[in-house]
Amino acid sequence: MPIVTISRGSYSRGKEVAEKLAAKMQYECVSRDIILEACSEFNIPEIKLVRALHDAPSVLERFQHGKERYLSYYRYALLKHLQRDNVIYHGLAGHFILSDIPHILKVRITANMDDRVQEEMKRENISAEKALFILKKDDDERRRWGLQVHGTDTWDSRLYDLVLHIGNLTVNDAVEILEQTLQKPAFQTTPESKQIMEDMIKSSQIHSMLVDLSPGIKVVVRQGVAFISNVGKELKTDSTLRDTMEKNVRTVEGITSVVIQEPLMSKSAYINPYHNI
Template structure:
C-alpha cells in the first residue's frame, strides 16, 4: 500500500503533482480540513485555533496560550494514523519529517525558483503585480518554516537528504513529475514489508503512548521524569520519579494503549528522606514492573 509524503510550498504546482499522482496510483489525498478537524478533536481545541497555528497566522497571544507540545503530539499522531491506513498522499503538516525513517514511505519535495512561483501565483490569484505575488509566497514560506520549527524543532527541512526525490517544476513538467513518483512507488525499495510495517506501527504506538501520557499527566510528563520507547509493539518506560503511585498509574495506562503488546518499566523510584533537618538523603530502588498484553 503506497504512502507518499509531500511538501506543501505555494506556487510550485505541488497540488497539481499530488492530484496527478493520486489519480494514477489510486491514492487518497489528505486535505487540510480533515487534518485540522482531527487534530482539534485530539487536542481539545477549536478548528480555527489549530488552523491559525498550523498556518502561521496565530498572534503572539494565541501562540502563548496554546499548548504547542500538545498540538505537536496530536499532529504527529494524526499524520502517522493516516499513514498507517495506506494508499494515501499527505501534503504538508510535517509528514515528510515524521515519516522519513519509515522505509516504504516516499518523501517528496516539490520545489521551484521564485520567479516561476511568482508567475504561478499571479495566474491563480489574478495578481498583476509580481511583487504582490512574492510577498504572498514569502509570507506562506515564513509561516510554514515557523510552524515546522515550533512544532517539530525542524530548521533544515528543505535539505535534499531528507527526501527520496526532489523535483523542480520549473524544469520538470507536472506530467513528468507524476511519472517519476509513480515509477518510484513501483520500486521494490518502497514496497511495504513486514519489517517496514512494523516500524510504522511502532511509531504509531509511540505517538499514541505520548498522547495518552499527556492527557493523564500533562504535556510536560515526558520531559520531567518519564521517557517512552517502543520496539515491536512493546513499550519501555524509563526515567525516574519521586511519585510511586504515578509510576504504577503510568504502567497501567500504557498497557491500555491500542496496539501495545507489553510494558516494561525501568523507572527508578527515588524517595527523599530528611536528614539532620538541613540535608536530604535520597534513596532509590527499582520501580514496579509492568508486563503482559492488553
C-alpha cells in the first residue's frame, strides 16, 4: 500500500500530476488538508503555520527557535494522516519530513519557467515581468527555507526517487511513469518500513508534546523506548518536572520506557551558553 509525496514549485503542474495519479490509482490526494488538521488539533492560526512551512526563518527566529513548535505540530499531523496508506501528498515539506521512510515514493515535478510564467499571468491577470518576479521570489524562499531549516536545498535531486520535468513529458506521461513505479517492490509497505513509520509517528507525537517546554529537544523512538536528548534548562535541572514529563510520554500508546540521554544536574551547575551575549 504505497504513499507518494510530490514536491513542486508554483504552477509546475505538480498539483495536476498528483490529482490525476490519485484518481487513476483511487488513492486519497491531500495537501492543504494537513495544515487544517494541524491547526485544528493544536489550536494554532493557519497563517502562522503556513509561514513557518514556507518562509525562511529570520535570524531572530533561528536564535529563539521561533518556528519549531509549528513545524513539530505539522510533522505529527502529516505522519499521522499518512499512516492510512494509499495517499498522495503534494503539500509543503513532505520531502524533508518523510525522507527516512523507505516505502514512500518521493517525487519532484519541475516545469519550464516560461510555461510557469504564462500560467501565473493567466491565473492572476498580471504582466509577464511581475509573474516572473513572483515565481523567482517563491522559488528562492522555498530553497532558503530548506537550507536554513533542514540544511538541504529543495532542488537537490538526492532528496527524490524521481525528478520529472514537464515539457517534452506531458502530465499524463508523468502519471503513467509514477503509476508504473508504484508497482515496484521498493515502494510496497513491508513490516520493517511500517515499523519505521510507526516509530516516527510516536517520535513526532512526543516531540509535539514537549516542544513548548524545550524547543530544541530531540526525540527518537525505537522498539517502544523513547530516547530524549538536547533538553532545555528546566529538564536538565528540575527533577519534578522531569518525572512529570516522563509520565506524560508514557501515555503515548506503545511507549514502554523513557530514556533521557542527559543527566540531571543542580541549577548551580548548569551553565547558560548565552549568559554573556
